[in-house]
Amino acid sequence: MVRLPQQEARTLLAIHGWSGVLLGMLLYAVIVTGVASVFADEIGDWSSPLAEVPAERFPPNSGAALKAFAKTVDPQFYESTFFFPRAGGRLYTFFHRHEQDADGEPIERGVHADLDPATGQVIARHEGTGEQIEQLDAPNALANFFIDMHVRLHVPDPWGLLLTGMLGLAMMVAAVTGFVIHRHLIKELFTLRRHRQKLLAMRDIHVVAGTWNLPFAFILAFTGSFYSFSGSFGIPVMAMIAFGGDQQQAIEAIVGNPPAGDATPAGIGDIDAMMADARRRAGAEVSFLAVEHWGRADAHMTLFMMPAEGQLIGTIYTYDGVSGSWLSEKPSLGKVPSAGGTLSALMAPLHFGNFAGIASKAVWFALGFAGAYVTFTGMLLWTQRRIELPAWRRFGRGVAWVGYGLPLSLIVVGYAYFPVRAAGGDVNGAMMNLFLVTAAISGVLAIVLSPALLRGVLLATTGVSLAGLPLLRWCSGGPSWPQALASGHLGVIAIDVAVLLAGALCLAALRRRRPAPRKAQPSVDATAAGATQA
Amino acid sequence: MQATSNSPPSSRLWPRIVLAGPLAFITAGLIMGGGALWLPEGAEHIDNLVLPIVLFPAIWALVFFYACLDRRIGRAYWVVLIAALVNAALIARHLIRS
Structure with a gap:
């Protein structure tokens, strides 16, 4: 409970409302796609x-498969290499060199391959810049669509990152002011009254969900704006001040990669033995492998481990790339522990919620979902209280359009992804086109239909679309449930069931009615306004 | 802010919005950049570079809430501008020397 003078409390209340209203619709889009992105790995495996x-994650002989593939790569791309499992367990690798584009921004150019984890054979191979290769990455495209919207709203860098960074700051402001303006914080954690007035019931649910969600919303907003601003703004500024504008040099200095030394050609060590050694040391599976200066005497390997049980952050080990001998345990930034490195390392588990596998992801998903609900109901409450004013009535239609139309537009991208991928077409273009068409149709419906009818139509379409996705996945060449059971794809069945349940919930929600816009009822509105302000 | 009898007139509102909006963001960016020059480097010589980036949202929030809540807007302008100018001067001096 925070006691503030009346003027400051009023100012903070206004900031709380306006921070949500001005940027609420975009923030809702970022949160909804963030909720989906929590399970991006699982969506990739499912699709x-x-x-x-x-x-x-790295079956035996994965390292041998990587070495075999490296022999087919032009040595000009041996400067740096990634190796980690992605959609379906495909072992993704990208041999690349660092360049600057026409604007002086750092980019990566090289050769990518997906290796079959069972056989080590190359499943897919592409050459180009990192961005071009990502466009051709069909197995991960569905998950990447959600991630790209979450990270940059599909707006090109750096503007998209700056925009989502601003949204993160707005969310942080809403969380901080929400905490300060609640005069009865503890009581409101448990206050869910049965109101005959739907507006008051909605207000109670908004406050309870928002109050429980306050610490989490703050953490997500802080870490999210850190991620958005660090790449688009923080690193370029620091590079300008301390590294003469060379962002790549700034990143390498901060990360603590060893500088290029001995360029004498040399073979690469036993990667599988290094991974086995790292597993034994950490008591956890390897998450990610990075190799600097492949094929040279100064080759250097960094193994990023999954967090061991009870740990928030995974260990990082470095190895001599030629002899394969263990060199050191490395912090995430620099070569020895530092305050900045420790603080920075905390950002990832706090934002992604991936430190305890599915369990922590499920918690992050639920809390993120609550955050989306609070954002949506906050905008609804704000507009309902001002429904007599035509401008706010129009805004209310916009809120309903985004609130119900965005989830539908995101769901239907699956209807572009599965058939277009099966046909070998451009999945990214098809997904974006269908997303925009669905959003446009929802927008037209928001103009011509009443809010109640709009909600019904969009919820019903979302429910039906969700229910049809598993069938579409199967018809587009994915495994049926008997096949999935036989081949151990339990995750595919689990997500199918989750999608079907979500569809059923959307259809069940049609039975509940939202409060219809109505004429002002002073007593109720005053109560709702006062309650919301409390 | 909501147009009620308790709201400040727009003649006072817009200077506050300018201060808490673009000026607060620019000032936070300058404090972040200036931090690279006045924060301790730490054992690994990266703390002065990493901490301002990691703490940028907190720096912005401090400047933003101060800009919103100081009742004397003239003083708020002075404080924010001085913080911005001091860090801008540090950055300019460093860039000229290097």
Whole structure:
């Protein structure tokens, strides 16, 4: 409970409302796609399963497969390499060199491959810049669509990152002011009254969900705006001040990568043995492998481990790339522990919620969902209280359009992804086109239909679209449930069931009615306004 | 802000919005950049570079809430502008010397 002078409390209340109203619709889009992105790995596995589920992230002989592929790569791209599992367990690798584009921005150019984890064979191979290769990455495209909207709203860098950074700041402001203006914080954690007035019932649910969600909303907003601003703004500023504008040099200095030394050609060590050693040391699975200066005497390997049980952050080990001998345990930034490195390392688990597998992801999903609900109901409450004014009535239609139309537009991208991918077409273009068409149709419906009818139509369409996705996935070449059971793809069945349940919930929600816009009723509105302000 | 009898007139509102909006953001950016020059480097010589980036949202929030809540807007302008100018001067001096 925070006691503030009346003037400051009023100012903070106004900031709380306006921070949500001015940027609420975009913030809602970022939160909704963030909720989906929590399960981006699982969405990738669901949308693009291989014939068999790999038993480990890096099955035996993964390193040997990487070395075999490296022999087919032009040595000009040996400067840096990533190696980690992605959709369906495909082992993704990208041999690349660092360049600057026409604007002086750092980019990566090289050769990418997806390796089959069972056989080590190359499933897909592309050459180009990192951005071009991502456009051709069909197995991960569905998950990437959600991630790209969450990270930059599909707006090109740096503007998209700056925009989502601003939205993160707005969310942080809403969380801080929400905490300060609640005069009865503890009481409101448990206050869910049965109101005959739907507006008051909605207000109670908004406050309870928002109050429980306050710490989480603050953490997500802080870490999210850190991620958005660090790449688009923070690193360029620091590079200008401390590294003469060279962003790549700034990143390498901060990360603590060893500088290029001995360029004498040399073979690469036993990667599988290094991974086995790292597993033994950490008591956890390897998450990610990075190799600097492949094929040279100064080759250097960094193994990023999954967090061990009970840990928030995974360990990082470095190895001599030629001899394969263990060199050191490395902090996420720099070569020895530092305050900045420790603080920075905390950002990832706090934002992604991936430190305890599915369990922590499920919690992050639920809290994120509550955050989306609070954002949506906050905008609804704000507009309902001002429904007599035509401008706010129009804004209310916009809120309903985004609130119900955005989830529908996101769901239907699956209807572009599965058939277009099966036909070998441009999945990214098809998904974006269908997303925009659905959003436009929802927008037209928001203008011509009453809010109650709009909600019904969009919710029903979302429910039906969700219910049809597993069938579409199967018809587009994905495994049926008996096939999935036989090949151990339990995750595919689990997501199918989750999608069907979500569809059923949307259809069930049609039975509940939202409060219809109505004439002002002073007693109720005053109560709702006062309650909301409390 | 909501147009009620308790709301400040727009003649007082817009200077506050300018201060808490663009000026607060620019000032936070300058404090972040200036931090690279006045924060301790730490054992790994990266703390002065990393901490301002990680704490940028907090720096902005401090400047923003101060700009919103100081009852004397003239003083708020002075404080925010001085913080911005001091850090801008530090950055300019460093860039000229290097």
